[in-house]
Amino acid sequence: MERLRMGVLGCSGHYFKRVALPLRESLLVEPYAIASRDGAKADKAAASWDFSKAYGSYEALLADDAVDFVYIPLPNHMHLEYIKKSADAGKAILCEKPLGLNAHEAREAADYCAAKGVALMEAFMYRFHPQWRRARALAESFDIGTIKAVHCWFSYTNKDPNNIRNKADFGGGALLDIGCYAVSSARFLIGAEPERVLCLTERDPVFKTDILSSGILDFGGGRRAAFTVGTQAFSMQRVDAYGSDGALTVELPFNMYGDVPGRISVANGVGRRVVETEIADQYLLQFDAFAEALIAKSPMPTPVEDAIANMAALDALALSAASGAWTAVAKA
Numbered sequence: 001m002e003r004l005r006m007g008v009l010g011c012s013g014h015y016f017k018r019v020a021l022p023l024r025e026s027l028l029v030e031p032y033a034i035a036s037r038d039g040a041k042a043d044k045a046a047a048s049w050d051f052s053k054a055y056g057s058y059e060a061l062l063a064d065d066a067v068d069f070v071y072i073p074l075p076n077h078m079h080l081e082y083i084k085k086s087a088d089a090g091k092a093i094l095c096e097k098p099l100g101l102n103a104h105e106a107r108e109a110a111d112y113c114a115a116k117g118v119a120l121m122e123a124f125m126y127r128f129h130p131q132w133r134r135a136r137a138l139a140e141s142f143d144i145g146t147i148k149a150v151h152c153w154f155s156y157t158n159k160d161p162n163n164i165r166n167k168a169d170f171g172g173g174a175l176l177d178i179g180c181y182a183v184s185s186a187r188f189l190i191g192a193e194p195e196r197v198l199c200l201t202e203r204d205p206v207f208k209t210d211i212l213s214s215g216i217l218d219f220g221g222g223r224r225a226a227f228t229v230g231t232q233a234f235s236m237q238r239v240d241a242y243g244s245d246g247a248l249t250v251e252l253p254f255n256m257y258g259d260v261p262g263r264i265s266v267a268n269g270v271g272r273r274v275v276e277t278e279i280a281d282q283y284l285l286q287f288d289a290f291a292e293a294l295i296a297k298s299p300m301p302t303p304v305e306d307a308i309a310n311m312a313a314l315d316a317l318a319l320s321a322a323s324g325a326w327t328a329v330a331k332a
Contacts, residue, residue, distance in 0.1 A: 003026065003027065003028055003029055003030035003291075004028060004029055004030065004068040004069060004291050004294060004295070005030050005032035005033070005066055005067055005068045005069075006029050006030060006031055006032055006033075006067070006068065006069055006070070006071055006287075007032060007033040007034070007035065007061045007062070007064065007067035007069070007070045007071070007091070008031065008033070008034045008035070008051075008070070008071050008073070009035055009058045009061065009070055009071070009072050009073070009074055009082055009086075010035070010036060010058070010072075010073055010074045011034065011036045011038075011041050011042060011045045012073035012074070014073050014096070015071070015073050016045070016048075016049065018283055019071075019283045019287075020049050022258060022281040022283045022284040022287075023283070023284065023287060024050075025281075025284055026284060026287060026288055026291075027288075028287075028288050028291035028292060028295070029287050029288065029291050031049060031050065031051055032051060032052050032053060032066065032067060033046075033051055033052065033053035033054070033055060033061050033064055033066075033067055034046050034049070034051045034053070034054055034055070034061075035054070035055040035056070035057060035058045035060065035061035036054075036055075036056065037056070037057060037058070038056070039054070039055075039056030042054040042055055042056060053066075058082060058085070059085070062085060062086060062088075062089040062091060063089065067091060068091070068092065068294070069091055069092035069093065069094065069119075069290075069291075069294060070082075070086045070091045070092070070093055070094070071094045071095075071096075071123075071287075072086070072093060072094070072095040072096060073096045074096075075164040075167075075170040075171065076098060076100075076101060076164075076170060076171025076172070076176060077101060077169065077170045077171045079095055079096070079098070079099055079100055079101075079105075079109070080099070080100045080101075080105045080108060080109050083095055083099065083109045083112065083113065083120065084109070084112050086118070087112055087113045087116040087118045087120075088116065090116070090118060091118060092118050092119040092120075092294055093113065093118065093119065093120045093121070094121050094123050094286075094287070094290050095109075095120065095121070095122060095123060096122075096123045097122050097123060097124055097180050097184075097307070097310075098122070098171075098176060098180055098307065098310070098311055098314070099120075099122050099304075099307045099308075099311065100311065101171045101176075102311060102314075102315050103308055103311040103312040103314075103315050103330065103332055105311075106304075106307050106308045106311040107308050107332070109304075110304040110305075110307075110308060113304075119293070119294060119300055120300070120304050121290055121293075121300040121301070121302055121304065122302060122304065122306070122307035122310075123286060124181075124184055124302060124307075125282045125283050125285075125286040126181065126184075126185070126253060126254050126256070126282060127184075127188060127302060128282050128285035128286045128289060128301075129256050129262060129277075129280060129282040129285065130262055130277035130278050130280050131250060131253075131256065131262025131263070131264055131277045132185075132188070132250070132253075132262075133277075134262070134264060134275060134277050135189065135241075135248060135250055135264055136188060136189065138248055138264070138266065138275075139189050139190075139191070139241065139243075139248075140191070142243075142245070143246065143248075143266065143268060144241065144242075144243035144244075144245055144246030144247055144248055144266065144267075144268055145243035145244030145245030145246060145268075146223075146243055146244045146245075147189060147190050147223060147241050147242070147243045148222060148223060148224070148242055148243060148244060149223070149224050149225065149226065149241070149242045150185070150186040150189055150190060150224075150225040150226075150239065150240070150241045150242075151225070151226050151227070151239070151240045151241075151242075152181070152182040152185060152186065152225070152226075152227040152228075152229075152237075152238070152239045152240075152253075153227070153228050153229075153236055153237065153238050154178045154179075154181055154182055154227070154228075154229045154230075154236075154237045154253075154254065155174075155178075155228075155229060155230035155231070155233040155234060155235060155236050155237070156178075156230075156231060156233070156235045157231070157232055157233065157234070157235060158231050158232070159232060161206070161207065165177050165209075165231060166204070166207040166209055166231070167207070167209070168207065168208045168209050172207070172209045173209035173210040173211070173213075173231070174201075174209070174210050174211060174212065174213045174229040174230055174231045175199075175201070175210050175213045175229065175314060175317060175318060175321075176314065177229075177231065178229045178231075178254075179213055179215070179227065179229045179314060179317065180310060180314060181229075181253075181254050182215070182225075182227035182229055183215075183217065183225075183227070183310055183313045183314060183317070184306075184310050185239050185250075185253060185254075186217060186225035186227070187309070187310065187313070189239075189241050190219055190223055190225065192219045192220075192223065193219070193309055193313070193329065193332075194217035194218060194219050194225070194313050194316075194329050195218055195219065195220045195328065195329060196218045196316070196326050196327060196328050196329060197215055197216065197217050197218065197313060197316045197317050197320050197326070197327055197329060198215065198216045198320050198325075198326050198327070199213060199214065199215040199216075199317040199318070199320040199321040199327075200213070200214050200215075200321065200324075201213040201214075201321040204232070209231070210231075210321070211230060211231045211232045212228070212229075212230040212231075212232070212233065213228070213229050213230075213317070213321065214226070214227065214228040214229075215227050215317050215320075217313065218326075237252065237253055237254055237255065238250070238251065238252075238253065239253040245268055245269060246266065246267050246268030246269065247266075247267050247268075248264055248265065248266045248267075249264065249265040250262075250264055251263045251264070251265065256282055258279070258280065258281030258282070258283075258284070259279060260279060261276040261277055261278065261279055262276065262277035262278075262280075263275070263276055263277075264277070289301040305332065308332040309332040311332070312329055312330050312331070312332040313329050315329075315330065316328065316329040316330065
């Protein structure tokens with residue numbers, strides 16, 4: 001079967017660091033074209049990573065009829081614009097999280113693509129890893145009883161003033177960059193949407209972005225989640241879920257390696273065990289799942305409504321940080 005030809009908008013460091021190599025193993029996706037506003041940069045990337053075409057503008061790539069879908073790893077503030085331009089060109093879209101700077105933009109992107117008849121999916125790769133499929137199955141089977149609380153810590157250190165994660169106008173900051181994972185994973189494990197949230201942030205005096213954000217999400221029914229995310233803290237990540245009859249820990253929840261088994265620590269009344277899942281690359285799984293849905297003309301494996309709901313919770317967290325009060329999550 002002929003692989004789907006992918007166009008990449010931007011010479012993203014994220015793409016080259018985490019996505020390019022796994023995609024060489026894909027039987028469904030061909031990295032066909034790459035674009036940059038710097039033509040020489042696109043040419044160099046194409047030569048290094050086996051792209052057939054290089055373009056000196058994003059619009060030139062979108063005009064290529066051979067491109068079957070586009071991957072958008074551009075800065076957050078550019079997502080909505082290029083989702084729309086991709087949809088205008090009739091291209092299916094896999095866009096890095098978040099789809100927009102707020103739930104309104106995410107909804108606008110979803111509605112625009114629906115009107116144009118093109119597929120749109122947010123690229124939350126972690127959900128495709130077997131360790132997360134297993135963690136969700138453990139939660140659904142009540143292996144630890146009813147989940148009462150989910151705790152997440154996710155952090156790294158980045159003080160580069162030129163990095164997009166440190167530019168407030170680009171949608172930078174801890175909450176949008178990695179807080180989205182904390183919110184998404186809690187929603188995924190609990191299987192519900194938060195009703196209200198509380199958030200506290202610390203901002204960099206120069207960047208004006210949040211560098212340490214902590215939040216509580218109230219799901220109702222005695223279920224809650226808490227998280228802390230930071231961009232100027234020791235690099236660490238972990239997710240714990242506590243239930244009425246046990247607990248589980250996803251040891252490396254988001255930046256999971258592609259060459260070692262996933263590990264979930266589980267404790268309940270029977271005993272304690274470590275569940276190992278098969279070795280898999282979550283980026284390869286995500287791109288192949290997206291391509292399979294396009295080929296089969298089936299629904300996206302992660303529905304766009306999930307992206308909008310996640311953004312609604314993040315909007316409420318940002319409002320709470322500004323007001324210092326509990327804030328209701330608007331219906332997505």
